[in-house]
Amino acid sequence: MHNIPPSQPFDDDKLKEECGVFGVIGLPEAANFTALGLHALQHRGQEACGIVSYDSQHGFNSAHRFGLVRDNFTKSSLLNTLPGPIAIGHVRYSTSGKKDAVIRDVQPFLGEFSLGSAAIAHNGNLTNAVALRRELIEKGAIFQSGSDSECIIHLIARSFQNTIPERMKDALRRVEGAFAIVAMTRTKLIGVRDALGIRPLVLGKIGDSCWVLASETCALDIIGADFVREIDAGEMVVITKEGVQSHRPFAPARPRPCIFEQVYFSRPDSIVEGRSVYETRRQIGVELAREHPVEADLICPVPDSGTPAAVGFAHESGIPFELGITRNQYTGRTFIEPTASIRNMGVLLKLNVNKALIKGKRVVLVDDSVVRGTTSRKIKEMILKAGAAEVHFRIASPPVKWPDFYGVDTPDQAQLLAATMTLEEMRAHLGVDSLKFISLDGLYRAAGHPNGRDNENPQYCDSSFSGDYPVMPTDMIEKGFALQAAE
Amino acid sequence: MHNIPPSQPFDDDKLKEECGVFGVIGLPEAANFTALGLHALQHRGQEACGIVSYDSQHGFNSAHRFGLVRDNFTKSSLLNTLPGPIAIGHVRYSTSGKKDAVIRDVQPFLGEFSLGSAAIAHNGNLTNAVALRRELIEKGAIFQSGSDSECIIHLIARSFQNTIPERMKDALRRVEGAFAIVAMTRTKLIGVRDALGIRPLVLGKIGDSCWVLASETCALDIIGADFVREIDAGEMVVITKEGVQSHRPFAPARPRPCIFEQVYFSRPDSIVEGRSVYETRRQIGVELAREHPVEADLICPVPDSGTPAAVGFAHESGIPFELGITRNQYTGRTFIEPTASIRNMGVLLKLNVNKALIKGKRVVLVDDSVVRGTTSRKIKEMILKAGAAEVHFRIASPPVKWPDFYGVDTPDQAQLLAATMTLEEMRAHLGVDSLKFISLDGLYRAAGHPNGRDNENPQYCDSSFSGDYPVMPTDMIEKGFALQAAE
C-alpha cells in the first residue's frame, strides 16, 4: 500500500535489526534532539520513524512517517508540531511477516489510559505475542496495528495499578521475549530491558538535569550527551526532573545480551561493555587470521560491513589491506525494475571490483556473514571475472544455522545456507578456493572473553549460531518450529 | 524554487564535480542502460538527472528530474516513456552561481534543428560563455536555461553545415574551455573531448554492435560493457550501426587532463590512464608518508574520501591503519534546520569519533583536501575531545590556492584557506600538531610520472594548485579575476 523508500543501502542477503529507540527529558525542543538521536540510530531501521512529545500547553503530539529521519524530521514545520521538554522516538525496520507497511504499525504507540496518556517505543520481539493477542481480543481489546508490540499497551490499560510505571511492570511480567523499551508519560521518561538484557539500552546525560535513553551510545554522541551507563538486564529506570530511580521488576537472571549487536548491528563507534564495537570487530579479524591463516597477496573487505575485520585480519597476517571492491553509496534497496536485457546484473548495481588491483592476485575476501549466500556467490564471480588467481572467503561470524526470535529478522531456516549444507558443500556452492568461519569461541574471545564461550552459563544470546534459545519461542513452536539441541 | 533532495552525502567543504555524461547505441531499451550508467556516475552530480532517447516510432522522448537516478529512473512507468535503441543521459551537480535550480537547466538539452532534432549532454565549463551568450542574444537567440552549455545548441542551430556532426564541429570551434560531450541524433551517437582533454570520456562496447560513451569506466562495468579506450583529447567520435568514425576537429595540442579526476572525482574503481584511481590515491598516501613522516600510534582516514591515501600512508609508514572515525551513511546534504539549542553541532551529524580507540593516542588524520578548512577544524576538535594525545593532518593533495574554471565547483579564491594563509598559519588555524600537504611533484609521481611535474609541458591541468591556466578564463577575467604567475 505504501512505497517503501528505496534508501536502504544493504542488500537482502543480510540479517536485519528491527528497531532503534530513543528518549530524552529535561531540555527544550526535546523532539529535535530525538530526531538527531534517531538519525544516529538509522542503521537499526530505515522503513519508518516516529516521535511523540509532551508539552503542558499542547498535550501529547505525535508524528509517524515512512522513510528516513533525514527526509522527514528535518523540517521545522514538522518539528514545531512536537513541542515540549520530553519526547521519545523509534526507527523500525519492518513488520514481521507483513509485506505492506501501514502507518498504524509505526511506533511509538500512544495510549490514552484512565491514569492519563503514555507513549511507548519497543525494540525487540515478544515470543508469546500471538497467545497474548488472542487472549486480549477475547477480553474486548481492539488492536490498532498488526504489531505485536501493541500487546504491551493493552496490558498496561488492563492493569489495576495506580501509576503508569507500576502498570508497565504488570504488563511486562506477562510478556516473554526480548525488549528494550523507552516510554513516557507527561512527566516521566521510562526505560526497561528484559530480564536477560537481550536488546541494548544505554543511559546518557547532558548537564545536570537532562537525561537520555538510547539503543546505542552513538545516539548520545550526536547530541553531545555523556555516556552514564548501560541499563542493566532486567532493570527499569524511571526518570523525572528529580533524577533516575532504578527498579528491578523481574526475577533475577544472568544477562545474555545479543551477540549480533557486536557482530552486525551496532554502529562501530558505539561502546558496548566498555569498548567500541569497531574494536571487537577488528579483533574478530585478528582471531580469524589466527584460526584460518592463508597465503595471499591482499586482504579485501566486502564493504562496508566487512572492513573492521579485514583491518584486523590484515594486521595479524601481515598481508596488505586493499580496497578491492567499491560500493556505490547511492544504491538504494531497489534499483531498476529488471527488464529482460538487464536482469541478473544483481550485485553489480552496488558493488564493483577494482580490476586493475585484483588481476592475478590471490585475494582474501573478509565479509561479516553468510546468510543465504546469494551475495557471496556474486561477489566471487566478480572477483574471478576480474582475473583473481585465488579467492578465499573469511567470515567474521560463525555459520548462521538457526533463526532468531528476539528481534532480528532472519530468513526461514530452510533458506540459511549453513543450515542445509556442510562447510565443504558451502565452499563448493560458493565456488571459492577456501571458506572459513570464525569459531564461536573465537568470537567470544574477540568480544573480550579470553576463555571463549562458557557453555554452562553462556555470556551472550547466540541462538542463531548455537541453537541455544534462552527464552522459549512459544509462538513459533505453536507454528511448528522444532527446537533442536545445539550442536 | 525546488527542493534539492537531501541525498548528497558530501559536505560543503569539498570541491564538487559538475557533471557526468553517458550514451549508448545499438541495443533495445537504451534508456534503461543509460539509467544504470548514470547511477554509476552519480558521484559526479546528485542534483538532477535527465535522459533523452529516440525511437523511429515515437520520435525523441525525454525526462528530466531533480534528485537521484535511483529515485527517478527506476520506475518502469517512467522508463517506458523512453523507448528506443539510442539514448544519452546526464547527471549534474549545480547551476554555476545560481541558488535555485530550475528544471529547464537540467540536461540533456534537446534542440529542433532544420536538419532534424539532436540532444546534447555536456560535462565541463566554457570559459567564453558569457561573451558567446551576449553575441547569440544579439542575433535573436532565445535562451531556455541559465546554463552556459546551451550556447552550444544555439551555435549548432546557426551553423550552415549540412549534418549535425559537421555543425557540432563548427559550434565547438567557437567555444573555449573544457568539455566532454555526448550527443545524439536519430541515428548517431557522438562523443567529443576538448582539445586538451581536460574532462574525461571513455568508449566501451557490448558485443559487436553496441557502443557506449561514459565519463568513467565504472559506468561501463555496471552494464557489463568492455572498456575499449579513452576518447583522445581533441577527438570527436561519430558512432552509427556501421561503427566508430574518428574526427579531429581542433588544432592539435598536448593533452592536459584534469588532475582532480585522480585526486577527487573519479570513482576509485575507474580506470584512468591504464590504472585504477584507487591505486593512484593509495600511492599518494605512500608519497605523503615519504615526504612527511611522523611518529604516531595510528593512521586514521577521514571517511570516505581519505581512505585510499590512508591505506598507502599506513603501509609505507608501518603505523597501523584504524577506522577511528565513523560516517553516518544516512546523512544527506542538509539535516535538521538548526534551532538555538542544536546549532553548531555541524560535523557531528555525519561523522563520529571512535572514542575508545582514539583516547591517549597520537593520531595521523589523512584527508583528501583542505578547501575552506571548516570541516578540518571540526574533525580536529572531535578528535581532541575524544582524548587524542596528538593530531597530525596529512593531506593527499597540494594546497588549493586558485579557483577552477573548467567544470569544478570551487569557492571564491578569498574563501580558499591556502590562498590566504601560509602553511604555518593554516596549522595554527586548524589547531593541530602538524599539517602537511603532498607536493605537486609528489602528486605527479603518484599519478605515474616518476620525474614529477614537467614544468615546460605539464602533463595535467592543475590550475587550482599551480595557478597555471591552460585555457584563458575569458569570462572570469572580464568579471575581474586577476591571473597571477604560479608561485
Add this chain to the structure above:
Amino acid sequence: MHNIPPSQPFDDDKLKEECGVFGVIGLPEAANFTALGLHALQHRGQEACGIVSYDSQHGFNSAHRFGLVRDNFTKSSLLNTLPGPIAIGHVRYSTSGKKDAVIRDVQPFLGEFSLGSAAIAHNGNLTNAVALRRELIEKGAIFQSGSDSECIIHLIARSFQNTIPERMKDALRRVEGAFAIVAMTRTKLIGVRDALGIRPLVLGKIGDSCWVLASETCALDIIGADFVREIDAGEMVVITKEGVQSHRPFAPARPRPCIFEQVYFSRPDSIVEGRSVYETRRQIGVELAREHPVEADLICPVPDSGTPAAVGFAHESGIPFELGITRNQYTGRTFIEPTASIRNMGVLLKLNVNKALIKGKRVVLVDDSVVRGTTSRKIKEMILKAGAAEVHFRIASPPVKWPDFYGVDTPDQAQLLAATMTLEEMRAHLGVDSLKFISLDGLYRAAGHPNGRDNENPQYCDSSFSGDYPVMPTDMIEKGFALQAAE
C-alpha cells in the same frame, strides 16, 4: 498536521453536515460502487473519505484518505486493493472541535473482535460520548481516534453476545444521540437508525440480490439502484445473500427526523418522505412570498443554496427570477493567504454581482439561512455597490438560535446572530431595507404538513430553531450548556 484540500466550495458562514454513509452487498467490485455512492454524497462531507471491503481471499481491506472521493477513489490502483462483493464507505466533514485532522479519525472504523472483524461507518453525534469514553478507558479500552463514534466499536468488543448484529444492539442501546450507521461483517451488511430517526438512511436494490444502504437517494441513482424504502426510525436491517431482516432493538418512539436535511443538507434531487427536497425548498419560497411579500423588480438567489426557494418566491410573487450573483465554481475553502493589500476582499473571491442587471433595481435576495451573518453583510455591500435601489433579504429557514448536538456542525451559540439580536437589530446590522425569515409553521407547511408544527408531537427535530432538544445533550450539559425553554 494535514493540509485539508481546498475543495470545499461553501463558506464558513454555513451549517455543515458531518457525514454521509454508504454500503453495498451482492455484486462484484462493491468498492467501486461505494466510491460512486460516496461521490454522490460528497456534499455531506468533503474533508475525508474511506472505504472498507471484504473478500474471502484477501480478507478485510481498507483505505482512508483526506480530500474528495474524485481525487482519491478514482484510481484503479487504489480500487484494486479493495476487492470483494461487500463494502461500506464514509465521507466526513470534520472532527468535532479539533483543528487538525488525523487519518486515524477517518471512518469506517475496522475492529478485530473475538467473533471476527467488522467495520462501521457512523453519521450523527452521540450525546453521551464523553461519559462513555471515560467509562471505557477506565475498563482498559485504548482509543485509536479522537472520534466519539469509536465508542460504538469498543462497546461491541465488550458485549457478550454471540453475533456481531446482537453485539451491535447491545452497544447501541448504551449510546444516546443521533446515528445512522452502516456496518459490515464478512457476510452481512447492517444498517441502523436511532430511535427517533434523526439522521437519514435509505435502502435500495439492484436486481434481485444486490442491496444498497445510503444516507440519501441520490446515491442510489448514481449506481442505477432502485429506491426501496427509508430505514425506519429505530430499525436495524441485517442484509445477507438471503435478503433483508428487520429488527427493532430500541424502545418505540415517534420519529423526529432532522428538519435540516430538508432545508440544507440533502441534495435537491434526493427523495425524502416521498417527495424531492427541491420541491420542499421551492415550496419554502412560495410560503415565504406569502408570509413576507415585497414590491421589487427582481428575485435574485444567493447561489447555489438559495436558488430553489428563489424559484418558488418568484413564481408565487410574479416578480422575475434573475441570476444577479455569479458564483466562481473554482473557489475552494481557502484562497489566497491575505496580504495587507488584498485583505478584506472576502466574499468577492467566490461571488460577484452582475452589475448591469442590478443597477437601479429593487432586489429581493433569497438565501437559505443566516448563521453568523458575515456573508450576508458582504453580499449586501456588493449589491449596494452595484447600484441597487433597495435590498430585501428573504431567508428560507427560521432564525438559527440554538446549537445542534445531533451531527450538524453549528457555531457556538454566542456566534449565532439570531441568538443575540432581535429581528430589527439583525436587519440594522445587515444594513438592508427589510429582512424576513420563514416561520417555523411555514417551514413545516412547505415540508408537507398543512397544519404546520404539531407542538405536542413535533414532526421533526428542529432544535436549532426551537430549542426543543428531543435527546438530552448530556455531554454538553456537563460542559455547561444551559437548556432553555423553547420560545
Add this chain to the structure above:
Amino acid sequence: MHNIPPSQPFDDDKLKEECGVFGVIGLPEAANFTALGLHALQHRGQEACGIVSYDSQHGFNSAHRFGLVRDNFTKSSLLNTLPGPIAIGHVRYSTSGKKDAVIRDVQPFLGEFSLGSAAIAHNGNLTNAVALRRELIEKGAIFQSGSDSECIIHLIARSFQNTIPERMKDALRRVEGAFAIVAMTRTKLIGVRDALGIRPLVLGKIGDSCWVLASETCALDIIGADFVREIDAGEMVVITKEGVQSHRPFAPARPRPCIFEQVYFSRPDSIVEGRSVYETRRQIGVELAREHPVEADLICPVPDSGTPAAVGFAHESGIPFELGITRNQYTGRTFIEPTASIRNMGVLLKLNVNKALIKGKRVVLVDDSVVRGTTSRKIKEMILKAGAAEVHFRIASPPVKWPDFYGVDTPDQAQLLAATMTLEEMRAHLGVDSLKFISLDGLYRAAGHPNGRDNENPQYCDSSFSGDYPVMPTDMIEKGFALQAAE
C-alpha cells in the same frame, strides 16, 4: 507525462476556450493580484497557470504550474517568490493536439532579448504558425515548447527595432490569426488585440496609478478595479507609470469579436459591449421562445450553462422554470476508471434528474449547445427514464457545423453532429419530441443587433455557425481542410 488534475467540471461534449490572460502594473504585490485575476478567469482554462513578475531587486521571476490557480498560487511560499509591482499571468486549457502536457508549454513565456527580458501571455490561435515555425527553425531558432505562441517570442528576438513594443509590432505584423496578448518588460505593461478583435481584452484601473489588463471584466471586479474600456480591435496599449499610450500597428479593419464569448465562454457577470453576458444569454432564451414555442409543463435548464437562456425562455413563454436536473458540483474531469460493471454510467456521474418533479411532465430542456450530441442523448435518456411525458430540446446557439481556428477547441468536423446530419436526423438521433436551435439572426438580435446579422459586414466572427472565416486558416488548409462557402 503529467497528471492533469481532475478539477475540470465540464464534460468533453463542450467547446473549450484555450486561455485567459491578465496583467497589472503599479501596485505592490502585483503577483498576488494576478493570482486573483487568474482565479476569476479560471473558467477559460483549468489545465495550467503561470505568473511572471518583475522587481528591480530580484529581476524577473516566474512560476508555472499544472492545475488550478487556487491549488497553486494561494500559498505565500510561492507568491513570495514573485515580488514586484508588475506582473502578468495566464490560464490555459490545453495544448493544441498534444495529449501530454509539459510544463514548458505553460505560459507566460519569458524571453531574454538583447534589449532586456520580456514576458508574454497569449490567448488565441495563430493560423500561420506552422509556416512561421518552419521558417524560424531554418534561421536557427530553437523552440522551447510545442506551443505556437512561441513564434511570437522568436519574431520579437529577430526584430531590429530598438524597443520591445516596436519589436512586438514587427512580430505581430508577421502573424495571422486571433490573439489577445498581455506582455511586460521591466517597466511596461503591454496589451494587444488582433486587427479584428476576435479575442477579448479589457482595461481597468485602481486609483490613479494602477492599471489592469484582463480577458474579461469579472477579473477586474475580483480585485476591486474599475472597468475603463475594452481594448479596441487592432489596438496596442503600452502602459507605464506615466499612463496609457495607444498604438494602432495594424491595417484598419471592421471588428469581428468572437460570438462564442457571448454564447459560451465569458462568465455571465462579465460585461461585453456594454451589457452583461448574462443578459445576452437570457435574451437568447427569449428569442428562442419566440422562434420555437412549445406547449409544455416546465422549462428545465441543463446546468449550469443552460440556465440563463432557460430563465429567458420561461419568462417569455410563461411556462414555469424549474431545476429538474441537479449537477454534482464535485465532479471533476475524470471519475472512476470504468470497470465492466460500471461502464456506461457516463453522464450520471455529474447530472441527476429530479424524478419526483419530472414524472409525467412535458419538459423543455434548454442547453447552450449541441456539439457531438453524446451528452444530449444521455440527458434525454435520464429524463425519459424519470417518466417525462415529452422531451423538447431548445438550444441557445445555432448548429455548430464548422471547426474554429481562432482559439476555441472544437472537435474535428466529422465529429460535429450538425455537420453530418440534417435537423430532423439530429432530432431522431437524440430521440426527442422536438429539437430546435436559435437562428443566427436570432442570436445576433439577442446580442443587441435588432436587425440580425449584417451579411455584408458581419458584426461577429461566427465561423463555427456560418463557415465564414474572417482570417484565412493557412496552416489548416495546408493540412487539408477545405473551406466551403457558408450556407
